[in-house]
Amino acid sequence: HSLYKAVFDNQLAVAAHALAEKQGYLQHERDLDFQAAERLWADSEKRQKQRDSLKQEEIEGVTAINRLHELRSIAAHNVALSNIHHELAKEEITQQMEARHLLANHAPVPPKHDSPLQERSVAPKLMKA
16 A cells, blocks of 8 residues: 555656646746747837838928928029019119210200309399399
């Protein structure tokens, strides 16, 4: 009876040891799986952040391109306004030159106050007074 008990206890101890080894192995495998899952999750989060960053850069790029188009349009309007201003300035100079030419060629000669004729016409009036 004690021999059976010793054999049974020995087999039980061997089975318990084998079970413990299997449990240890399974726990180790679970730990590896968990670590692999953590790495996959971290990689997934990293890739998501990269996608978000690229999307933000794309949005900023589109915004910058739109702003450049606006600035190009503003610059074109400024050039057009500058050309109009230049043409108006040329026209004003031309009109001033024409006005000077007309004044120089067609203006009446201003009377000279120190002419002898005027002195003679004023002198008798003074004497009468």
